[in-house]
Structures are given as C-alpha cells and as structure tokens.
Amino acid sequence: MRQVLGDRKTIAVLLAPALICYSLIMLAPMVWSLGYTLFSGNPIRGFSFAGLANFDTLLHDPKSGQALLFTIKYAVTVTIGQVVLGYLLALLYVFQLKRSSGLIRTLVFFPVVLPTVAVSLLFQKLFAIVPQDGPVNSLMNLFGAESINWFGGGGRAFLVIALMDIWRSMGFYGVLLYAGLVDISDDVIESARLDGAGGWRLARTVVLPLSRPVLISALIFSINGTLKVFDSIYALTGGGPGAQTSPLTLHMYRTAFAYGDYGYGATIALSLTICCLLVTVAVFRGSRQDPTA
Amino acid sequence: MRPIDRSSPGPGHRRWRGWRRTPIGLVVAVLLVIEVYPLLWLFLGSLKTQDEFLNRPTWALPVDWLNFDNYVQAWRSGVARDLVNSVLAVFPALAAIVLFGAAAGFALEIMVWKGRSGVLLVFLTGIMVPSQMILLPLFSVYFQTHLTGTLWPLILTYTATGLPLTVFMMATYCRSIPRELFEAATLDGASLLRAFWSIALPVLANAVFTVGLVQFFFLWNDLLIAMTFTAGSGHDELATVQVGLLSFQGRFGTVQYGPTMAAICVNVLITLALYLFCNQRVMKGMAAGAVKG
Numbered sequence: 001m002r003q004v005l006g007d008r009k010t011i012a013v014l015l016a017p018a019l020i021c022y023s024l025i026m027l028a029p030m031v032w033s034l035g036y037t038l039f040s041g042n043p044i045r046g047f048s049f050a051g052l053a054n055f056d057t058l059l060h061d062p063k064s065g066q067a068l069l070f071t072i073k074y075a076v077t078v079t080i081g082q083v084v085l086g087y088l089l090a091l092l093y094v095f096q097l098k099r100s101s102g103l104i105r106t107l108v109f110f111p112v113v114l115p116t117v118a119v120s121l122l123f124q125k126l127f128a129i130v131p132q133d134g135p136v137n138s139l140m141n142l143f144g145a146e147s148i149n150w151f152g153g154g155g156r157a158f159l160v161i162a163l164m165d166i167w168r169s170m171g172f173y174g175v176l177l178y179a180g181l182v183d184i185s186d187d188v189i190e191s192a193r194l195d196g197a198g199g200w201r202l203a204r205t206v207v208l209p210l211s212r213p214v215l216i217s218a219l220i221f222s223i224n225g226t227l228k229v230f231d232s233i234y235a236l237t238g239g240g241p242g243a244q245t246s247p248l249t250l251h252m253y254r255t256a257f258a259y260g261d262y263g264y265g266a267t268i269a270l271s272l273t274i275c276c277l278l279v280t281v282a283v284f285r286g287s288r289q290d291p292t293a
Numbered sequence: 294m295r296p297i298d299r300s301s302p303g304p305g306h307r308r309w310r311g312w313r314r315t316p317i318g319l320v321v322a323v324l325l326v327i328e329v330y331p332l333l334w335l336f337l338g339s340l341k342t343q344d345e346f347l348n349r350p351t352w353a354l355p356v357d358w359l360n361f362d363n364y365v366q367a368w369r370s371g372v373a374r375d376l377v378n379s380v381l382a383v384f385p386a387l388a389a390i391v392l393f394g395a396a397a398g399f400a401l402e403i404m405v406w407k408g409r410s411g412v413l414l415v416f417l418t419g420i421m422v423p424s425q426m427i428l429l430p431l432f433s434v435y436f437q438t439h440l441t442g443t444l445w446p447l448i449l450t451y452t453a454t455g456l457p458l459t460v461f462m463m464a465t466y467c468r469s470i471p472r473e474l475f476e477a478a479t480l481d482g483a484s485l486l487r488a489f490w491s492i493a494l495p496v497l498a499n500a501v502f503t504v505g506l507v508q509f510f511f512l513w514n515d516l517l518i519a520m521t522f523t524a525g526s527g528h529d530e531l532a533t534v535q536v537g538l539l540s541f542q543g544r545f546g547t548v549q550y551g552p553t554m555a556a557i558c559v560n561v562l563i564t565l566a567l568y569l570f571c572n573q574r575v576m577k578g579m580a581a582g583a584v585k586g
Contacts, residue, residue, distance in 0.1 A: 005405045005475070010485045014404070018397035018456055019412070021389075025453030026419050029430035036429060043433040089324075096317050104321060106572045108328050113568045113575060115514040117535040118560045121553065122335050131347055131550070135334060138351050171328070176580045221583045228423045231516040235539055249517075252425050257521070262429050269425040276421055 036266035045260065054267040063243060064268060067251035071275070074162065074233075074247055075226040081166040082222050086173025087215065091203070093174065094181045105178065109171035116168075120235035123164045127151070154244030157237050161245060165232055173218055180214025181207070220283050227276050248272045332561065339363055339554040346550045363555035367541070372556050374530070375537030382444045382519075382533060383512045386451035390459050391505045393452070395497060398463025399489050403475065413464060419457030427454075428521050435522065444531060446522040454518070455508045458582055465581075466500040467493070503578035506571060510564065510579075534560055 037054050041047040058064050089108065093101040111119065127150040128134035137147040150156050184207065192206045230249040233239065239246035239254070246254070248268055256265025338346075340355035340363070397416075401409050427450075435446040470493060478488040494501070516535045523531040532540065541556050568575055 004479050004485060005403065007404075007485060008406070011400050011404050011406055013486060014396040014400035014489060015412070017389075018393040018416075018460060021393060021449075021453050022416065022419060022456045022460075025431065025449055026422075026427055026457075027415070029427035029434075030422060032430035033426050043436055092317075092320070097321070104325070105576070107325060109572070109576055110565065110568055111328060111332075112579065113510050113514075113564045115535055115538075115560050115564060117514075117516055117538050118557045121538065121557050122331055122561075125338070125550070125554070126331055126334070133351060135331075135351050167327070167331075172579060172583075175576045176583055179580055217583070224421060228425075230425075231514075231535075235516065249423065249425055253517075253521075256429055262433075266426075266429055269423065269429070272423050273426050276423060280421065 033266045033269060036263050037270055038263070040261060040263040042256075042260045042262045047263070050263055054264050057264060058267050058271060063246075063251060064248075064271075066243065067246050067248045067268075068271075068275075070158075070245060071227060071229075071247040071249075071272075073158070074229060075223055075279075077162050078165050078226045078229075079219065079222040081162065082169050082173050082226075083177075083215065083218050085166060085170040086177050086218065087211075089170060089174030090177035090181050091207070093178045101178075105171075105175060109175055111168045112172045114168070116231040117235045119164065119168055120232050123160060123236060124151075127160050151237055152241060154241060157241065157245050161233055161236055164236060165226070165229070168232070169222075173222065176218055176221070177211065177214055180211050184210045216283065220280055223279050223283065224276055227272070227279065248275070332565075335554060335561065336558055338550065339558040341551060341554075343549055343551060363551035364559070366552040367556040367559065370541065370552065371532070371537055372534075372541075372559055375532050375534045378444065378523075378531055378537075379513060379533040379535075382447040382451065383509065386448045386455065386512060387505055387508055389448075389452045390455040390508055391501055394456055394459030394463050394504065395494060395501055396489065397456075397460045398465075398467050399493050401460065402464040402467035403470070403472070403493070404485070413461070416457045416460045419454075420461070424454060424517055428518075432521060441522070442531075447519060447531075447533070450518050450522065451512050451515070455512065459504055459508060462504050462582060463497070463500070466497055470496055503574050504582075506567075506575055507578040507582050509567070510575070513564065 038050060038052070039047040040050040040054065093105055097104060126134045127136050129137055129147050129149045133141065133147050136150070141147060148156065150160050188206065188210070189202070192202055197205060228249060229247055230253070233245060233247060234250055234253075237245045239250045243251070249272065252265050252268040252272065255261050255268060334352070337355055340358060340360050341349075342356070342360065342362070345353070345356060401413050431446070431450060435441045440446050440449075474492055474496070475485070475488050478492055479485070483491070514535065515533075516539070519533040519536045520539075523529070523533065523536055529540070538556055538560055541553060
C-alpha cells in the first residue's frame with residue numbers, strides 16, 4: 001500500500017496543476033516584485049536601475065509615513081472593535097440565547113457576505129449630507145445635533161470607515177469565537193457556578209482563560225486582514241479627503257498605477273508584507289510565552 | 294445551571310430574573326436594527342423617485358411600492374454586462390480552484406512522500422502575502438503577452454490567489470477520510486488517480502461545495518484585482534460587477550440616487566440569496582477559512 005501511495009507519477013499528476021499555477025502566478029511575481037524594488041519606471045516607459053533609492057525614498061517620504069500611521073491606526077482600532085464585539089456576540093450566543101441563537105447568528109452574519117463595494121456605497125448614503133441628509137444625520141437632527149459632513153475631515157471619515165468595517169465583520173468574528181466557546185464544557189461552567197462564581201467573575205476567571213487560544217487566532221486573522229485593507233476604503237472615501245485616509249495598500253496602488261512608479265510601488269508593497277509578517281509572528285510569539293496557554 | 298435556579302425560588306428571585314431578561318431582549322433588538330435596517334433602507338430607497346429623495350425625509354416609505362424604474366435604468370446602464378463579465382471570470386476560476394485544490398490536497402495529505410509538509414508550507418505563505426505584492430509583475434506579464442483586454446488576467450489571477458487557502462482546507466478535509474477506502478480500491482485494482490476521482494471526490498463532495506462557496510464570495514466581491522486588470526488598463530467593457538458599481542456611482546451617484554441604489558441592491562440581493570440558501574455552510578466554511586485575511 002505504501003508503495004501505491006508513494007507513486008511519483010500519480011503525485012506529480014495530482015499536484016502539478018495547482019503547483020504550476022501557484023508558482024507562476026503567485027510565487028514568481030513575489031520574487032519578481034522584490035526585483036522591482038531596485039528599479040524605477042514602469043513597463044511602458046521602461047525601467048532604469050535605481051539601487052536602494054526606493055528604500056531611501058520610503059524612509060523620507062512623508063506620504064508613506066502618513067500611510068503607515070493610518071494603516072496602524074486602522075488595524076488597531078478595527079481589530080480591537082472586531083474581536084471585542086465579536087467576543088461579546090459569541091458570549092451572547094452561548095450563554096444568553098443558547099440553543100435559540102441560530103436565527104440571530106444568521107442575521108448578524110449576513111453583512112459578511114455582501115460585496116465590499118456595495119457596503120461602502122451604502123455607507124456613503126447612510127452618512128450622506130447632500131443632496132439630502134442620510135439616516136445618520138437625520139437621527140442626529142432628531143436629537144438636536146447639527147448635520148455633519150462626515151467625509152469632509154480625516155478624523156470623521158476614519159470614524160465612518162472603522163464603523164463600517166466593524167459593522168461588516170463583527171458577525172464573522174461572532175461565529176468564529178462562538179465555535180471556540182461552545183467547546184467549553186457545561187460541566188466546567190456548572191462547577192464554577194456551584195463554587196459561587198457568577199456573571200462577571202465567571203466570565204473573567206473561567207470563560208476568558210479557556211477561550212484564550214481561539215481569541216488569539218481571531219486576533220491574528222483580524223490583524224492580518226485589516227493591515228491589507230483596500231477595497232472598503234477605496235470605495236468609501238477613495239483615501240480622502242486629500243490622502244488622510246490612505247492606508248499603505250492604497251498609497252501603493254496610487255504610486256504604481258496613477259504615478260506609474262512600479263519600483264517605488266513594489267517597495268511599499270514589500271514594506272506592507274514585512275508588516276504582516278512581523279505582526280503575525282509577534283502575536284504568535286506573545287501567545288506562546290504565556291505558560292498557561 | 295437549571296438546578297440552581299429551581300433551588301432558590303421566591304418573588305425576589307423572579308423579579309431579578311425579569312430585570313435580567315429585558316436588557317438581553319433589548320440588546321438583541323438593537324443589534325438586529327443596526328445590522329438589518331441599513332439593508333432595508335437601501336431596498337426602500339431603490340424604489341424611490343428622485344423627487345422623493347429630495348423632498349421627503351430619508352426614512353419615509355416609498356410612495357409607489359411597484360416603482361421599478363430605477364432598476365430598469367440601472368440594468369440599461371451596464372449592470373447586465375457587468376454581471377456577465379463577473380460570471381465569465383469567476384466561475385471558470387472557481388472550477389479550476391476547486392479541482393486543482395482538491396487534487397493537491399489529496400496529493401499532500403493522502404499520498405506519502407518526502408517534502409510534502411514543505412510544499413504545504415509554500416502554499417500557506419500565499420495566504421499571508423498581500424495581493425499588492427503580485428499585482429505589478431502580473432500587470433507587466435499580461436501586458437506583454439497581450440492578455441490585457443480579455444478576461445484571462447482575471448481568471449488566471451483568481452485561480453492562483455484562491456489556491457493557497459483551498460489546498461490548505463482540502464488537505465485538512467482529506468485527513469478525515471479513512472485510509473481503508475483507498476486500500477480497498479487498490480485491492481480491487483483501481484489506480485490512485487481513479488481512487489481520487491471516484492472515491493475521494495464524492496466523499497469530499499460536501500467539503501468541495503463549502504470551499505467553492507467560500508471562494509465564490511471572495512472572488513465575486515473582489516475589487517482590487519478586477520480594477521487593476523480591467524479598469525486600470527482602460528478596458529471598461531470588461532468591468533466586473535464591483536468595478537462597474539464603483540464607476541456607476543461616479544456617473545449617477547451625485548446626481549441621481551435611485552439608479553445607484555437599485556444597482557447596489559441587485560448586487561446585494563445576489564449574494565444575499567445565495568447566503569440565505571446555504572447560510573450554515575457559509576458560516577462554517579468562512580470560519581474554517583479564517584486564515585485568509
């Protein structure tokens with residue numbers, strides 16, 4: 001049997017399509033992109049060797065600094081929002097709604113599957129001020145507040161972006177963490193209750209430590225996704241006003257395709273990849289160091 | 294939990310419980326309003342005339358519930374063509390992803406050979422690396438091979454970007470197939486290729502469907518890749534649904550709300566309908582595929 005399962009020809013036939021496709025269209029371009037960082041120019045104009053000039057630009061370009069800061073601000077805010085709200089949702093499903101949580105889970109999950117562009121345009125309308133106040137401004141008027149031009153300032157626009165992405169994905173993290181929480185056996189909870197732990201204390205001393213592994217993975221998934229944010233911000237604000245809501249991804253896109261600088265664009269992409277790698281490793285390490293984990 | 298409740302009856306306890314129940318009901322109600330109302334508002338808006346947008350409050354119900362003019366206008370301005378493009382780009386890629394991914398997962402998990410864990414790791418790196426890293430070289434290659442101007446760049450790139458996660462998930466699912474099945478097949482004289490096709494694939498049918506569903510949402514909702522290889526290269530006639538929606542917004546958005554809302558609505562309804570049919574599967578599949586950011 002071992003011989004049959006080790007048949008090289010069969011392995012090659014089964015593995016080849018996926019491996020060839022993946023190598024040619026993902027692996028090779030990754031390496032190629034590394035090469036681009038040493039050049040400036042684009043395929044239409046032609047390339048010229050630039051040495052480490054792109055990296056030098058990266059360090060001194062205020063736009064890149066701003067984009068990096070925005071990426072971090074966005075990733076931290078949205079990750080915390082997604083995971084905390086997702087966790088609260090999961091607690092709600094497991095401990096309050098119990099068996100009847102199916103319908104609520106289904107409903108809260110559904111923004112997850114909606115096209116990002118559609119959700120972004122919807123939020124533009126929800127927070128609109130012209131030609132007519134959207135529901136959010138109308139609601140604020142109802143409470144006596146003035147309508148706000150939500151997309152007129154970087155801070156306000158950031159708030160809408162963060163709200164939107166949390167709205168869109170908290171149902172997902174709810175389901176992800178729910179899957180981890182239902183595994184905590186009823187016996188453990190029961191005995192903790194008998195010992196007199198209730199409500200908040202139960203959550204803090206029993207549920208939280210036990211759901212630690214699944215929380216860590218949720219954190220990794222979330223930060224890995226938020227660092228790469230592009231679609232939602234591009235469709236909602238286009239990075240504006242100015243470039244105040246441009247993350248690294250969007251800055252890279254503009255640099256490469258609007259300004260035609262492939263070399264520098266590839267350098268920004270590389271810095272983004274390094275960010276993703278560092279953060280993932282850091283979160284992973286941090287979670288391992290705890291002796292109770 | 295139950296026994297404690299029963300063991301401490303009394304009017305005080307009941308009042309406490311009643312007080313505790315209401316906020317949860319309220320929390321759920323608020324949650325549902327936040328998650329569902331925006332979509333309801335979107336749908337109602339798609340039935341309103343321009344006059345209603347300008348002169349009636351934003352939460353007003355549409356005057357004529359059967360006013361589908363906006364849909365007609367949206368349909369005529371390219372939504373139909375965009376839908377065709379999306380279908381033509383997404384489904385071939387989806388078929389390739391699922392077939393190649395299942396074959397590679399089988400080769401990596403069921404078959405026995407040196408270096409298979411290394412190859413799996415190579416596939417896994419593809420999940421973490423942001424797409425920005427591969428866009429520029431791909432753009433050059435597609436440009437030089439004259440594929441730009443067709444849907445091929447989309448199909449190829451979608452296939453490659455979908456593979457890492459699919460291979461990983463398929464390998465995981467393959468782990469649960471009893472090896473005896475393949476031993477029996479071999480004793481009956483079937484080759485392993487045959488065993489893959491007539492045993493593994495049917496056994497994995499559920500998993501294949503789930504993975505396909507998850508990938509469908511990723512590809513259908515993609516903006517970045519579609520924009521780079523269609524809109525970015527000046528081929529508007531190749532726009533997918535998401536790219537089309539964004540430019541639609543540019544053409545109609547600031548002037549006329551109705552058609553844009555109708556176009557968003559069509560886009561939302563397609564994904565929503567699919568989700569409502571297989572919501573449990575989508576939730577499970579997405580949670581299993583959470584490693585993709």
